[in-house]
Amino acid sequence: xxxxxxxxxxxxxxxxxxxxxxxxxxxxxxxxxxxxxxxxxxxxxxxxxxxxxxxxxxxxxxxxxxxxxxxxxxxxxxxxxxxxxxxxxxxxxxxxxxxxxxxxxxxxxxxxxxxxxxxxxxxxxxxxxxxxxxxxxxxxxxxxxxxxxxxxxxxxxxxxxxxxxxxxxxxxxxxxxxxxxxxxxxxxxxxxxxxxxxxxxxxxxxxxxxxxxxxxxxxxxxxxxxxxxxxxxxxxxxxxxxxxxxxxxxxxxxxxxxxxxxxxxxxxxxxxxxxxxxxxxxx
Amino acid sequence: xxxxxxxxxxxxxxxxxxxxxxxxxxxxxxxxxxxxxxxxxxxxxxxxxxxxxxxxxxxxxxxxxxxxxxxxxxxxxxxxxxxxxxxxxxxxxxxxxxxxxxxxxxxxxxxxxxxxxxxxxxxxxxxxxxxxxxxxxxxxxxxxxxxxxxxxxxxxxxxxxxxxxxxxxxxxxxxxxxxxxxxxxxxxxxxxxxxxxxxxxxxxxxxxxxxxxxxxxxxxxxxxxxxxxxxxxxxxxxxxxxxxxxxxxxxxxxxxxxxxxxxxxxxxxxxxxxxxxxxxxxxxxxxxxxxxxxxxxxxxxxxxxxxxxxxxxxxxxxxxxxxxxxxxxxxxxxxxxxxxxxxxxxxxxxxxxxxxxxxxxxxxxxxxxxxxxxxxxxxxxxxxxxxxxxxxxxxxxxx
Numbered sequence: 001x002x003x004x005x006x007x008x009x010x011x012x013x014x015x016x017x018x019x020x021x022x023x024x025x026x027x028x029x030x031x032x033x034x035x036x037x038x039x040x041x042x043x044x045x046x047x048x049x050x051x052x053x054x055x056x057x058x059x060x061x062x063x064x065x066x067x068x069x070x071x072x073x074x075x076x077x078x079x080x081x082x083x084x085x086x087x088x089x090x091x092x093x094x095x096x097x098x099x100x101x102x103x104x105x106x107x108x109x110x111x112x113x114x115x116x117x118x119x120x121x122x123x124x125x126x127x128x129x130x131x132x133x134x135x136x137x138x139x140x141x142x143x144x145x146x147x148x149x150x151x152x153x154x155x156x157x158x159x160x161x162x163x164x165x166x167x168x169x170x171x172x173x174x175x176x177x178x179x180x181x182x183x184x185x186x187x188x189x190x191x192x193x194x195x196x197x198x199x200x201x202x203x204x205x206x207x208x209x210x211x212x213x214x215x216x217x218x219x220x221x222x223x224x225x226x227x228x229x230x231x232x233x234x235x236x237x238x239x240x241x242x243x244x245x246x247x248x249x250x251x252x253x254x255x256x257x258x259x260x261x262x263x264x265x266x267x268x269x270x271x272x273x274x275x276x277x278x279x280x281x282x283x
Numbered sequence: 284x285x286x287x288x289x290x291x292x293x294x295x296x297x298x299x300x301x302x303x304x305x306x307x308x309x310x311x312x313x314x315x316x317x318x319x320x321x322x323x324x325x326x327x328x329x330x331x332x333x334x335x336x337x338x339x340x341x342x343x344x345x346x347x348x349x350x351x352x353x354x355x356x357x358x359x360x361x362x363x364x365x366x367x368x369x370x371x372x373x374x375x376x377x378x379x380x381x382x383x384x385x386x387x388x389x390x391x392x393x394x395x396x397x398x399x400x401x402x403x404x405x406x407x408x409x410x411x412x413x414x415x416x417x418x419x420x421x422x423x424x425x426x427x428x429x430x431x432x433x434x435x436x437x438x439x440x441x442x443x444x445x446x447x448x449x450x451x452x453x454x455x456x457x458x459x460x461x462x463x464x465x466x467x468x469x470x471x472x473x474x475x476x477x478x479x480x481x482x483x484x485x486x487x488x489x490x491x492x493x494x495x496x497x498x499x500x501x502x503x504x505x506x507x508x509x510x511x512x513x514x515x516x517x518x519x520x521x522x523x524x525x526x527x528x529x530x531x532x533x534x535x536x537x538x539x540x541x542x543x544x545x546x547x548x549x550x551x552x553x554x555x556x557x558x559x560x561x562x563x564x565x566x567x568x569x570x571x572x573x574x575x576x577x578x579x580x581x582x583x584x585x586x587x588x589x590x591x592x593x594x595x596x597x598x599x600x601x602x603x604x605x606x607x608x609x610x611x612x613x614x615x616x617x618x619x620x621x622x623x624x625x626x627x628x629x630x631x632x633x634x635x636x637x638x639x640x641x642x643x644x645x646x647x648x649x650x651x652x653x654x655x656x657x658x659x660x661x662x663x664x665x666x667x668x669x670x671x672x673x674x675x676x677x678x679x680x681x682x
Contacts (some may be wrong), residue, residue: 025345029466083639095315095643102634119632128485134396135385155385156378158318159396165485167631170315171378173308173643208307208378269632273484 065144065224066250067215068278070260071118075244078116082236089216089235091191094177096170098213099236120236121168121213122277123147132163144224146215151205160210165270174207192218289666296660302653303375312651314643317627321650322376325658327476328619329369334473335506337362337465344462353527354514356417360676361510363410364668368661375657395479402472413461416454420446421677435675473502488564488626493549500542501615507535508611515605517673525601532604536593543586567625576617585614624648
């Protein structure tokens with residue numbers, strides 16, 4: 001120890017690195033690193049006000065819905081009516097598909113009819129897209145569990161698209177179908193999405209934003225309920241020619257979806273990722 | 284000739300930026316499947332260069348390793364320039380580029396991306412300050428020059444006029460503090476960029492604990508290589524920095540071999556494990572449509588040839604070290620491309636590739652002309668900034 005001190009003192013005038021100095025410096029580096037790390041992880045989200053956009057409360061107050069879908073793969077014939085209905089309802093541009101129909105060619109019998117799966121956004125219980133968004137522009141609504149996008153906050157970084165394991169999110173590049181690009185009367189009809197009734201204008205949201213299926217929440221009434229009889233129902237579900245898409249509230253014991261997942265065998269996609277999707281596929 | 288090339292690239296960039304601002308992302312070839320393309324690859328490339336150069340400079344300013352002292356200042360300048368280039372690249376990629384400030388005001392600290400923005404901002408300030416304090420004395424001394432350079436020096440020196448011994452000592456102390464804080468910050472932000480990719484469980488190609496480490500290693504390799512290359516060219520470095528360059532060459536070789544070991548480990552484990560989702564991305568890299576980007580660009584040009592040069596007798600010749608480093612500098616860009624694109628170009632759900640026919644839902648991606656133009660322009664801007672640095676930066680004095 002004495003020798004070390006002597007050594008250090010002897011070397012005071014030169015800038016040669018001694019073991020003691022190196023340890024000191026490593027210690028400073030480590031300490032500052034630890035301080036930075038601790039300081040940054042311990043600042044809670046709540047310190048930053050309005051980190052999340054304000055949730056709209058529904059009139060019923062305490063009612064909280066748990067909307068989801070149950071899709072019967074035995075009934076789906078791959079007609080793609082759901083894809084078209086969704087497009088017509090939400091007026092999505094050419095590069096955006098809120099729901100797609102995937103042909104799952106079966107590996108053990110590739111020449112047979114594939115299994116068709118219509119794949120909207122699963123409105124997961126633990127959405128990886130919500131965690132990925134750097135500005136909390138996408139979040140899961142408390143009142144009905146639908147994962148939405150705040151078009152005014154989204155910066156279009158597309159991190160959420162990479163984070164979604166199901167390919168449910170799409171970026172709006174600003175392309176338009178000819179009916180809109182050529183400014184026909186169809187172009188005057190706004191998109192009812194989110195109840196915002198936006199007409200497409202260059203560089204304005206939702207162009208440059210990420211978009212996704214919203215379970216047609218603009219068709220909800222003020223209390224947040226859907227009504228199948230009056231057509232206030234997600235476009236894909238009400239259009240399905242095979243009656244394969246069941247939609248409803250998992251909290252409602254009278255709903256189809258509540259009953260079906262208890263009566264039939266089902267799978268959810270990529271369970272191992274822990275996203276807990278709210279769309280179940282009946283086998 | 285350097286200036287001509289720089290200006291040419293910069294002009295190409297003007298077209299790219301014009302297209303980006305006039306048409307948004309319409310003329311870019313990425314879509315909603317392969318949603319990040321050349322610009323994000325360029326961003327992680329430049330940010331790696333920045334972190335790497337900075338960490339090399341910390342060898343000088345934090346750990347006092349005398350052998351690299353001559354290039355310490357240059358390293359800080361390199362880190363600053365490449366940081367600016369990286370930020371420009373990623374800014375161009377945003378859907379709403381003028382809303383970028385949202386991350387500062389509405390941050391979501393669960394998102395690695397928000398972390399990155401905060402850390403970069405801090406790092407940017409830190410580098411600016413460090414750059415100022417390192418060069419302050421020389422800026423003041425240069426303020427006496429009669430020509431335009433004097434004007435620039437006066438501006439850069441800000442109001443400071445004190446060149447006394449105590450002021451210089453204080454400068455040095457500030458640099459030391461900043462550099463010391465900067466080391467964990469640089470490790471955090473560049474490891475964080477790796478984490479940004481690594482935490483995405485949806486992309487098995489990225490989802491590996493190795494990603495933060497790989498990013499840091501690649502940063503050190505590429506940043507070190509760039510620094511070595513520049514040390515030969517910059518301000519008559521060939522004559523002045525010979526020993527430093529040779530030493531840097533050894534450092535870069537060691538780091539490169541380490542990087543290779545890590546990457547081989549990743550490939551081997553994934554392939555032997557054999558889970559189709561995990562190896563789909565790697566298969567695309569090795570034998571997919573863009574296999575030349577891996578085998579020729581990244582492996583042969585960027586790894587094998589530099590190792591051969593740096594391990595042979597040629598390593599004692601600074602010119603050959605410089606060539607090897609140029610190859611690494613170019614090759615690592617291929618590595619970055621091989622991270623971003625194959626991660627996204629893999630079907631998440633089997634059958635998704637054929638579910639819709641839309642250019643924006645394609646799994647095949649090749650950057651469009653305007654994407655290339657913009658990126659080349661950013662490279663040209665970098666060259667111009669280095670050119671300015673060549674003229675303006677105070678020449679290294681022998682202490």
